[in-house]
Amino acid sequence: MHRWSKLFIPTLREAPTDAEVASHKLLLRAGYIRQLGAGIYSYLPLGQRSLNKIIAIIRDEMDKIGQEFLLPTLNPVELWQESGREAVMGQNLFHLKDRKGAELVLAMTHEEVITSIARNELRSYKQLPQVWYQIQTKFRDEPRPKSGLMRVRQFTMKDSYSFDIDAAGLDKSYNKHDAAYRAIFTRCGLEFVAVEADSGAMGGSGSQEFMVYTEAGEDLIASSASGYAANLEKATSKLTPLEDLAPTGDGMPELVHTPGKASIADVTEFFGIHASQDIKCVAFVGLTAKAESVPRPVVAFLRGDHQVNETKLAAVTGVTELRPMVPLELEVHIGGPAGFLGPVGIREVMTQGSLNGLNSGKELAKLKGVLRENPSEGLKSIVVMDLGLQGRANLVAGANQQDYHYRNVTPGRDFTPTVIADIRNINEGEPDPISGEPLRLGKAMEIGHIFKLGYKYSESMNARVLDANGKEVMPIMGCYGIGVERILTAAIESSAARFAAESSTEQYALPASIAPYEVIVTITNVREPELLQAGEDIAEKLEKAGVDVLLDDRDERAGVKFKDAELIGVPYRINIGKKLADGQVELVDRLTQKTEDLAVDSVTQHLVALLAASKQ
């Protein structure tokens, strides 16, 4: 029997000022967590109970499709150099040295370790498929830990890895995870959406993120009534074709003096056109992970009313990082000043000659150095045009000289991009690509991610098995993660948002499946022996019926106990009070905010039924 009077549940009336988002404040106030450093938290008994319940659900579902491991967090750095991820992850990976000076890293995921086991132990296709998982602490030296448990440096993650003999096998393993994840999040009481996602630094092809809509989230996702859902990084839409301007003059690009008209707004006003008829130019320097690689200029053209999506642009151009060009770079690579950049006559290949006449600066000197060493190659710009400009005609664009624009610019005729691709962010309300339903954009947080990794690690770490023909082949892999603390955080954020909308109060109630206790029995006054006794009896009966019950037997005033019970997020409360004289107690359902009076004898049965129903 868990009696509050004997437990450590340090609730706070006020939240520390450090806490900003609802879940962070509530976790602190409810005595679930305490902060030790930036992005480092202790889990107090209540928090640990809740996390343990989440882990139990994950484990239950994962055991149906895989086998659990416990893997080392301390990894030799060589392992990460082998996979190439030491370089890719850079500062995000915690590094340390042992007493002998050997370099170690703290694992942020376990692809390397699991693949090293696989390559050492798996020999035959007969041993495949395998699904291996682990639930343990992972480390990331986040540049900016924030929002309580949402973005931290040390956290619990369920990670699993699948090994299959071929792509069809991987599809099966991937789909099993998809189903398991849906079961897990549903059992945790979350309302989630699965979205198409960018695979990012993990590499690989197919990928889905499991997201929970919340204002505290860090991602933007797009979804529609048709069921289409995608991360903004990946979301596409079906745009209706636009009617373009009629050509003027001889129909060829015509130089127009546009003094001081450097912004899209200025230009469209000057020409009396809509922003969709203007060509926007956004210029970047693209970098790859390799230290010796030469930065490539990446120039993007898109509709004036569209926003460039750097994730898509990076994927299309094959670079891993994009940064905006500085003014000197604009001059060198494109040949025009900011505000008057355009596709007509853009310098596509940078040579020593094209640098002549430019003022020298540090970056220019460096660039000249690169070209001197590699004069024949030059520096090729990658010119990417967004699909929104395809088939368009007679648009307005910068002329790459101060205070001049062109009109009658027609893509394909007046300039030829290296690549034509979708490189923009979709906007709210655009038709989805499946059925044309309007897209809704919303903030969300990621709670899980499944990837088809492919051969990335099998190849870099040299894992091989023999197939049915006795031929050596690489196993194909998938990897699948769930953020354990994020499930708790998402549940609190969702519930808190609902309470805030309905009653403008800062409170929450957790689903019974992941709450630290399923029910709290509140004895309104422990000095009245009948109340105390009735509370003890009911709590005991509940416990015998298999209910996870907390008995609030503290000698506190009723108001304090009610507030505390609400703070810790337990979904059901039984009040033992005055009505006991009539043989009745109150059952409060925190989720529906409804209270009903029940006979002392029937309350256990009633609650058991409610809990069973909530787990459906």
Next chain:
RNA sequence: CGGGGCGUAGCGCAGUCUGGUAGCGCACCUGGUUCGGGACCAGGGGGUCGGAGGUUCGAAUCCUCUCGCCCCGACCA
């Protein structure tokens, strides 16, 4: 890493500008009253004012350096 803010009792804060015995509310301890929505009265405990150095007769307060935390951005399986 860029920008902004904050470090004074467990929590929330005042005091810093203008140097002069470190305060308030909540929480905590003792006694009493109260007892269904964060009670009241009386008494009490608790602080190297983030740290180091400096200026000064005297520093929470002024100066220099430093550490930490939060927010925005960059970043982010």
